[in-house]
Amino acid sequence: MIRTGQQYKDSIRDGRRVWINGEIVKDVTLHPMFKPLVDIRARIYDMQHDPKTAPVMCYKDELGNSSAIGLKLPFTKEDWHAKRASTEAVLNDVGGIVTRVGDETIGEMWSLFDGQDVLNEVNPQFSENIRRHIDKAVREDPFHVSANTDPKGDRSKRPQDQDPDMLLHVVKETDAGIIVRGAKYETAAAYSNQAFTKPTIANWGNAELSDYAVGFVCDLGSPNLKFICRTGFSGRAPAADYPLSNKFDEVDTLVIFDNVLIPWENVLFYRHTKAATFIRSTLHRYSAFAFVQRNLKLADMMIGAALFNARQTGLDKQQAVQEKLAQLACYREGINAHLTAAIATAQKSPGGLMMPNQSLLYTGRVLACSQLHHMMHIARELCGGQICVTPDSASFAHPETGPWLEKFYTINDQWQADDRRKLLAFARDLLNSDYAGHRLTFQLFAQSPPFAHLASVYNNFDWDETLRVVHKSAGLSANVPGGAEAVRQAAE
Structure with missing residues (x-):
């Protein structure tokens, strides 16, 4: 099987x-x-x-x-x-x-x-x-x-x-x-x-x-x-x-x-x-869940790379750095919340399957995709300019250049030059490389273009509930189109 x-x-x-x-x-x-x-x-x-x-x-x-x-x-x-x-x-x-x-x-x-x-x-x-x-x-x-x-x-x-x-x-x-x-x-x-x-x-x-x-x-x-x-x-x-x-x-x-x-x-x-x-x-009624889950993992990788870079140089104690890390955390937890809530409030599909809550799933996808480039830029800023200027691994291994790089890339007993190089190489590939640019475009368009993401939100959001709230709060008359019907349905 x-x-x-x-x-x-x-x-x-x-x-x-x-x-x-x-x-x-x-x-x-x-x-x-x-x-x-x-x-x-x-x-x-x-x-x-x-x-x-x-x-x-x-x-x-x-x-x-x-x-x-x-x-x-x-x-x-x-x-x-x-x-x-x-x-x-x-x-x-x-x-x-x-x-x-x-x-x-x-x-x-x-x-x-x-x-x-x-x-x-x-x-x-x-x-x-x-x-x-x-x-x-x-x-x-x-x-x-x-x-x-x-x-x-x-x-x-x-x-x-x-x-x-x-x-x-x-x-x-x-x-x-x-x-x-x-x-x-x-x-x-x-x-x-x-x-x-x-x-x-x-x-x-x-x-x-x-x-x-x-x-x-x-x-x-x-x-x-x-x-x-x-x-x-x-x-x-x-x-x-x-x-x-x-x-x-x-x-x-x-x-x-x-x-x-x-x-x-x-x-x-x-x-x-x-x-x-x-x-x-x-098309993406179900598949968007696994797609957005990948964005959650990508957020974890960006946070980890940025946090390691900030901590190894002692910058994680600065308020400005903590605020940027918090922005990454909000992005990550926003995706996590949409995925978790989409299951918690899952809906029966027309064919009898269990589908993630459609409004929450599609709004989560918009959050994950539309904000990704902003989050990548924050992570770049936190990692610092060394992710784009660090020499390659061959230079670290060369008998003549290696000792110099060992000297300048060793931070303390916990962060030796080789680990520092590995982290910078990882962050560069995650955020700055051809591959990183490809992934950014792929996440934006892989399931459908941004306008289709928003169309899915429009077609699945519960607009009637918002009409009901305003109809009652504003004291609108029963002949306002849509309002009275929404009130009646909510009462039932």
Whole structure:
């Protein structure tokens, strides 16, 4: 039921066509820019078998089989506490942040589970397909990722009025399934097993039926797929100088669908803009929780790096420094409060699942993402300018320059030069490096752009309660639109 790390590695040695830096990748599990994340994902699988970590990683199904907690459909608040603990265990074990490893993306399919009535309007078979695929994910434990964004082209035009491949679309129906063309950006696609592929935020035109309104589960070992990856950060500089870049870079991929066959049993909806609109509006109903939880861990890392730097130089006693540390703490606890409250006040979904309180979850995401760059700047300020001027590890090891660096970077008996260098290298990679800039942009756009974050808040906040309060306090008449109705509903 649960795979080992080696079984995962064997599963992605399937002859897929992967390019990076202009070269074809012979084995994605061994290439230096993919291997660190492949090894981390393999470790997550092995944690499910390790007696020390298996209790927090797995649960027993009704047949007594072990399955991954991250893939389990959530029916209770306890399920969400277990998921949160499982993700925390992973991040603590690997010593950093990884986002696209399955628990954050499988939740997107749960939103379709809630929308089975919408799918049934199109074809009852599609509703059956989503139930089967969710069950299959629990049983077979694949590395599941998500595909949203297309190249898009000229956004002032409809997809029908430009190169049709700018948005993924169906070009042909066959007895075996649909044939699709186009491209999708997918983080981790080059080293994962399957992707939930669905429409981007786009204008499908006025027609109810559209070849662009298609969603499916894609086997990433399928023929006619091509993976063109951005340059990775791993291996570009010594790991001693860039410890995060070399271990935690999740490589993003432009996946080319060059007339790829999607079997009918993998099609979740097709030629129905209502289904496409539904999935876009509810896509992060569950997955936003695991996404925001990563921001909480990032806040911990920023606070730790800043606090160590302040304490080792004795600046933590200054009020100005304490105030900036308090700002970081407020940011961290704000995220923590939203996640905790979202579980405590969880709501039943239309499909009978337990979903985190939607207003609290989405407002927590806005807080985490919109304030991240401010918090990174505060952490930079607290770490000081040495994170951008400190020489590399090779200079510390050199027989001629090493003694000088030992002299100037040793602070006291507790903080010798090597530990000081390691801390500054960590802070630089966390806050100042190419990798740090990439993570900042990724956190801002990974689930959706900022305007969509705010749209989710607008669509899930309880506006009626605010109207009721003002209607009563201001003594408004019963014929004020919305007010009287809100009062009546509150009374009931």
